[in-house]
Amino acid sequence: MRELHIACSIFAGTLAALAKLVNSGAVDIYSIRLSEIAEQVAAAILDPDTPLDPEDAGAELVLCAGLLRHKSRYMLPADKCADATPEEEQSDESLLAPNTWLTCQQYKAAAEVLENLALDASRLYPRGMTESRPSAPPRLQTSLMALVMAFQDALENSVAPLMEIPRDEFTVSEAILHLQGLFSGQAHLRVGDLFPLGSTRLHIIVLFLGLLELIKLGQVDLFDSECGELFLYAQEAGRVA
Amino acid sequence: MLDKLGLLEAVLFAAPEPVTAAKLCSLLDVSESALGLLIADYEQTLLPPTRGIKLRAVAYGWQLVTKPEAADVVGLLNTPRRHRLSKPALEVLAIIAYKQPITRFEIEELRGVKCERSLLTLMERELICEVGRKETIGRPIIYGTTDTFLAQFNLSSLKDLPPPSV
Numbered sequence: 562m563r564e565l566h567i568a569c570s571i572f573a574g575t576l577a578a579l580a581k582l583v584n585s586g587a588v589d590i591y592s593i594r595l596s597e598i599a600e601q602v603a604a605a606i607l608d609p610d611t612p613l614d615p616e617d618a619g620a621e622l623v624l625c626a627g628l629l630r631h632k633s634r635y636m637l638p639a640d641k642c643a644d645a646t647p648e649e650e651q652s653d654e655s656l657l658a659p660n661t662w663l664t665c666q667q668y669k670a671a672a673e674v675l676e677n678l679a680l681d682a683s684r685l686y687p688r689g690m691t692e693s694r695p696s697a698p699p700r701l702q703t704s705l706m707a708l709v710m711a712f713q714d715a716l717e718n719s720v721a722p723l724m725e726i727p728r729d730e731f732t733v734s735e736a737i738l739h740l741q742g743l744f745s746g747q748a749h750l751r752v753g754d755l756f757p758l759g760s761t762r763l764h765i766i767v768l769f770l771g772l773l774e775l776i777k778l779g780q781v782d783l784f785d786s787e788c789g790e791l792f793l794y795a796q797e798a799g800r801v802a
Numbered sequence: 803m804l805d806k807l808g809l810l811e812a813v814l815f816a817a818p819e820p821v822t823a824a825k826l827c828s829l830l831d832v833s834e835s836a837l838g839l840l841i842a843d844y845e846q847t848l849l850p851p852t853r854g855i856k857l858r859a860v861a862y863g864w865q866l867v868t869k870p871e872a873a874d875v876v877g878l879l880n881t882p883r884r885h886r887l888s889k890p891a892l893e894v895l896a897i898i899a900y901k902q903p904i905t906r907f908e909i910e911e912l913r914g915v916k917c918e919r920s921l922l923t924l925m926e927r928e929l930i931c932e933v934g935r936k937e938t939i940g941r942p943i944i945y946g947t948t949d950t951f952l953a954q955f956n957l958s959s960l961k962d963l964p965p966p967s968v
Contacts, residue, residue: 616889623914668912671896672889674964675955679886682956684873685858687865688818 565613565621567601569593576602576624577666583631590632599625620669705776708752708783711791712769715756731764736771744781744795752791806830807847810840820863820953859958861949887923894920895929899951899963903933903944921945929954 564575571592572579579598582588602625605611606618613621743750755772756765772793775781782794804812809830813821821829827837841857841864848856854872858865868876887895894917897909909917924930933946947960957963 619915626914668893668896668900671900671964672892675896675899676887676892678955678957681870682954684870685867685956686873686876687867687953688815 564617565602565605567598569597576621576628580624580628583628590628593628593632595625595629595632598628620666705773705783707785707791708769708772711752712765715753715760715765716762731767733767733770733774736767737774740768740771740775740781744793748795750793752793806832806836806840807843810844814844814857814864814866817865820861820865820949822863826864858956860956861952862959865953887927888920890915890917891920891923895924895947895951898924898930898945899947899960902946902960903936904946905936905942905944907942909945 564577566573566575567579572582572588576598579588579593583590583593602621606613606621740755743755755768772781776783780796782796784792784794810826813826813829823834823837826832827834830837830840832840845857847853851871854869855866856869858867893913894909897912898904901908901912906917906921909921921930927950928948929951930945931948932943934944935941936944951957952959
């Protein structure tokens with residue numbers, strides 16, 4: 562994390578360090594001109610030559626705003642604080658901005674530690690981390706009935722249109738073109754992947770007809786995997802043309 | 803015939819998740835101190851650099867894992883991709899880890915920004931969970947870390963968290 566360095570008449574260093582000093586009472590916040598510090602922070606954030614990471618800029622702004630809040634608290638009438646019960650004062654203390662900013666800084670550092678831990682842990686593989694599903698499913702010849710059943714399942718899960726205002730113009734030839742497009746990028750397809758969530762019944766039926774046509778033309782083969790999933794393979798000779 | 807060491811190895815090999823010391827004691831029918839000695843002995847057998855696995859204490863239990871030196875080769879298997887957490891999500895996770903149980907409002911007070919999205923991400927990844935409700939106005943949900951968090955960050959317990967420092 563990149564931290565901004567600020568300088569004023571009695572302090573030079575990071576805002577986090579200033580907050581710590583103010584919080585511990587080592588620096589009297591009355592002796593600091595906060596407008597001077599705010600201008601330096603704003604100038605650094607807006608500087609186009611050395612752009613600050615948005616996360617870091619946000620953290621600096623929170624620190625700056627907290628200092629302003631801290632100083633403004635001391636400007637409140639004293640009797641308001643005097644009326645507060647010890648318990649309320651305690652909870653008020655926890656809301657004191659510098660304390661909070663420091664904690665925030667601590668957790669930013671802790672987040673970095675966690676990130677490193679996760680990085681180390683990512684190089685350890687426990688049992689069961691590898692997937693049993695092969696990258697290319699085994700080919701087991703299957704029947705068209707299995708394909709019909711797969712489409713029936715998809716139809717049951719399809720969205721029933723409440724009303725059909727425009728006529729759906731998805732034709733079988735468009736379905737064939739769509740399927741050919743799908744096969745242009747890969748050698749095999751899972752039948753279940755043909756139907757995106759929310760496919761209409763008409764869309765599924767037209768896709769089925771298009772797929773039957775491709776199978777009839779010998780451009781696509783239907784296979785069953787060992788785990789019962791149906792896969793479509795483009796014919797080896799030149800894929801689907 | 804298998805001795806206790808062999809049985810310990812078999813149990814750890816077969817277990818899909820970290821096995822707690824209590825569970826190991828019950829399975830192997832040994833006392834906690836005897837289990838400690840068994841584990842120390844077993845760790846010794848895995849120490850030689852020619853061995854590819856090691857025993858790690860994680861999520862209040864024990865688990866066999868591959869050694870980091872083998873990661874490049876093991877990674878070539880069909881291992882699922884591990885998605886890294888974003889910086890804000892990591893910060894929220896750090897706050898929950900160190901200050902749990904904690905409410906969303908308390909987290910937002912610390913960070914100065916909203917954290918709803920990060921909380922959702924962390925919940926989806928099962929790194930945090932709801933551990934109850936705070937007995938205050940509105941009874942807000944309080945969050946804590948899970949055993950998945952410990953396993954993913956290679957921590958045996960929350961005591962293993964490094965102290966936060968600026």
